[in-house]
Structure formats: C-alpha cells, structure tokens
Amino acid sequence: MLVIRPITEADYPALMRCAEESGHGFTSLPVNEEMLRNRIAHSVESFGKEVTEPGTEGYLMVAEDTETGEVAGTTAIEAAIGLDNPFYTYHLSTVVHASRRLGVHNVVKVLTFGNNYTGNSELCTLFLRPEWRQGLNGRLLSKCRFLMMAEHRHRFSETVLAEMRGVSDDEGNSPFWHWLKEHFFSIDFTHADYLTGIGAKGFIADLMPKLPIYVSLLSPEAQAVIGQVHEKTRPALRLLEKEGFCCRGYVDIFDAGPTVECDVRNIESVRHSITCTVEIGEPNSGKDFIISNGSFDGFRAVVGKVKVDEENNIALITTEMAAALQVKNGDHVRLIEQ
Structure with a gap:
C-alpha cells in the first residue's frame, strides 16, 4: 500500500532519484543537491508553521510503500506563488x-x-516512478492534494493552478x-x-x-x-x-x-469530498476511495476499499489502512470516491 506523507530530511536520496528519473523539462525537480535539500527543509518548516492565510509555504510530500519503505513518487503544493x-x-x-x-x-x-x-496556489512536482504507474497510484498522488485543500482551506488561495509540461x-x-x-x-x-x-x-x-x-x-x-x-x-x-x-x-x-x-x-x-468518523474492521464490500486523516503536519492519505455508512457518517476501514493513516476508532477522516 502506498501512503502519502510529508517529506523528511531522510528522503533526500529518494527525491534525488525522482529528479534524475523525471528528465528534461521538469523544472521543480532539478538535479541539484543544494536545491533539493533546501526544498525539503522549507517543506519541513512549512508543515510545522501555524498560518492564517497562504504565504510562501511549500508543502512537499512523498508516496511511500508501507511494506518496503521505498519512495514511489512525489507531489507538492505551493501555497502562494510569486511572493x-x-x-x-x-x-x-x-x-x-x-x-x-x-x-x-x-x-x-x-x-x-x-x-x-x-499569490495563487500551485499544484506542482507530481512525479510517479515508472514501475509504480499502475492502478490508482497516479490518482492518489494527484488527488490527495485536493483533500488537503478541502480540509485545511485557510492555507490555500481561492485560485489553484498547475503548469503542464510542454x-x-x-x-x-x-x-x-x-x-x-x-x-x-x-x-x-x-x-x-x-x-x-x-x-x-x-x-x-x-x-x-x-x-x-x-x-x-x-x-x-x-x-x-x-x-x-x-x-x-x-x-x-x-x-x-x-x-x-x-x-x-x-x-x-x-x-x-x-x-x-x-x-x-x-x-x-x-x-464532493465527505468527512466521516473512522470505524476499524474488515469491510466485506466497499468502493475505492482516496482517504486522508484530519492532521496537517501529520498528513496521511491512501487509496483502497472503504465501506461508507452515509446515514451515520461512518467509514469502515481495514486495520492496515488505519495504521497507514495513523488513525483510530472515532477519528475524523476525509474521503472521495474513485
């Protein structure tokens, strides 16, 4: 299972690998150690800041395989560009x-x-390594950012943009x-x-x-x-x-x-994202959802089968998914059906 989480200093080798594999034209991932380390440090600082409106914060995340610890890709949001x-x-x-x-x-x-x-927010640095380009991995890497925006609205501007590689x-x-x-x-x-x-x-x-x-x-x-x-x-x-x-x-x-x-x-x-209360169990049926926890500095997002009880606003998730999201029974989550 892939889990999206904020980048840490220990992820530098994996981020450099993504930069090397991304190729020409991927401006936000230059093959430059100083630049990448500075970007990681800025992201760590940004996730730890208390803010009331979007500023120069940059939120850089990685997709980690929960079984092997391997980083499969990266994704990011700039809170307010050009400042x-x-x-x-x-x-x-x-x-x-x-x-x-x-x-x-x-x-x-x-x-x-x-x-x-x-001053607008930017979706950027979306890169999924070739061997992971399957299933719903790409959707998870892209759409987890929308769950973050929906949950923590004050950190982002009213207009969101994305530069497409030419x-x-x-x-x-x-x-x-x-x-x-x-x-x-x-x-x-x-x-x-x-x-x-x-x-x-x-x-x-x-x-x-x-x-x-x-x-x-x-x-x-x-x-x-x-x-x-x-x-x-x-x-x-x-x-x-x-x-x-x-x-x-x-x-x-x-x-x-x-x-x-x-x-x-x-x-x-x-x-169309919804918020639910967590119930941990073994859903015998369910639909594919991208789901994130309610934390910001401890943000986590995964994709998988979830059984949603809309009447009682409950999301039944597996033990593995709960561990990846770092949530327990009764916690708040946000999710969107795929």
Whole structure:
C-alpha cells in the first residue's frame, strides 16, 4: 500500500532519484543537491508553521510503500506563488488589425509577458516512478492534494493552478524555446530550465522580450506547440480537466506548455469530498476511495476499499489502512470516491 506523507530530511536520496528519473523539462525537480535539500527543509518548516492565510509555504510530500519503505513518487503544493520569486507566464490573446478604408481585417494572436498568477496556489512536482504507474497510484498522488485543500482551506488561495509540461524531445530540445533562443537568448533550453529550477530567474527579466510577441512571426514549429503538452503529461492533464481545471490562455515562457486553473471551491474532489468518523474492521464490500486523516503536519492519505455508512457518517476501514493513516476508532477522516 502506498501512503502519502510529508517529506523528511531522510528522503533526500529518494527525491534525488525522482529528479534524475523525471528528465528534461521538469523544472521543480532539478538535479541539484543544494536545491533539493533546501526544498525539503522549507517543506519541513512549512508543515510545522501555524498560518492564517497562504504565504510562501511549500508543502512537499512523498508516496511511500508501507511494506518496503521505498519512495514511489512525489507531489507538492505551493501555497502562494510569486511572493518570494517571480512567477512568469505568457498570455495568449487575440487582437484585431483592421482598416475600413482599405478593406483590411486581420485577426492575430499575441503573447504577452507577465506575472498575473502572483499569490495563487500551485499544484506542482507530481512525479510517479515508472514501475509504480499502475492502478490508482497516479490518482492518489494527484488527488490527495485536493483533500488537503478541502480540509485545511485557510492555507490555500481561492485560485489553484498547475503548469503542464510542454513539448520537448528526449534531449530536452523545445521548439518554442529554440525560437526564443535564436532571437533573445544564447543558452540551451535545458540550461534555462535548470536555472529556473534552482531559483536563478534574474536572466528572465533581463533578456525576455517585454513587448507582446505576434505569434505569426514565430517559426511554424514554435507556433505548433503553443498550449500543447508533453506526451508523458497528457494523463495528468486529463485528470485535472476532469476536476474542472481549464486553460485560460496562459502558457509557460520556456516550452509554451499550458497553465490550467480552477477556483478551489469548484474542484470536483473538493466539492464532493465527505468527512466521516473512522470505524476499524474488515469491510466485506466497499468502493475505492482516496482517504486522508484530519492532521496537517501529520498528513496521511491512501487509496483502497472503504465501506461508507452515509446515514451515520461512518467509514469502515481495514486495520492496515488505519495504521497507514495513523488513525483510530472515532477519528475524523476525509474521503472521495474513485
């Protein structure tokens, strides 16, 4: 059984393994020891803080196999982005150039550089190691964050977003970045992506074109990937779309992958999650649920069969599940059916 829990200092080797396996374009998991250790330390501090509103906290978690102790993946939430480091995006919009006198009417797309998402919460760092990509593991890693948001609402903003990995090849070459590099930068996509991952974002403000870019002036290859996702990211995007997330024209400044967003109150797993009292036993029947405990610094989430008595608001769970969640009879849990 996989259990989601807050990361600890002892998880550094496992997090580095995830970073190495995640490949190019995974900005939030750079292969950099100092960066990863700092991120772990920041998460440990964030989970221990008492807060009344979202700030610079970052909540990083891992999925651990309860039998072997092996870490199968990682997932995270940033409480409010852009407060300590700028969060840049391009916004794709439409403008019209027309002249009645000349009988000319042209509708064109433009990309505008900005940081409109400052202060919003971000779903990030979702990575499941290949050998664990089966069953409901991916859903658990993604949806446990919605249970955390529903249970601890004051820690997160009203709008939640997620950056989707854009199109790049196995060597990390991005068609969109190739055009930007040719005209404004002189560094490779992988290097730019790495610098962003370790927080060295000053070069973006220094070199990125400030005026809107007409999409028609980009290379055909760059135009074709705007708003498109990497093939390995499609399952994650489909899951978020089912939760109510959609793209409102914002794309990544490096690979032009889409940013999707949703009001936290409208996220399906937040809206339809329920709270129950725990009863430990051996349910002879039940449905698949993702279930989390009511703790924050001791947050735990698992997926498995649960028998829910809706009339009495009771969730019957197994002894193994109770141990993984660190709950006992009478404790409060939150769950969502799968």
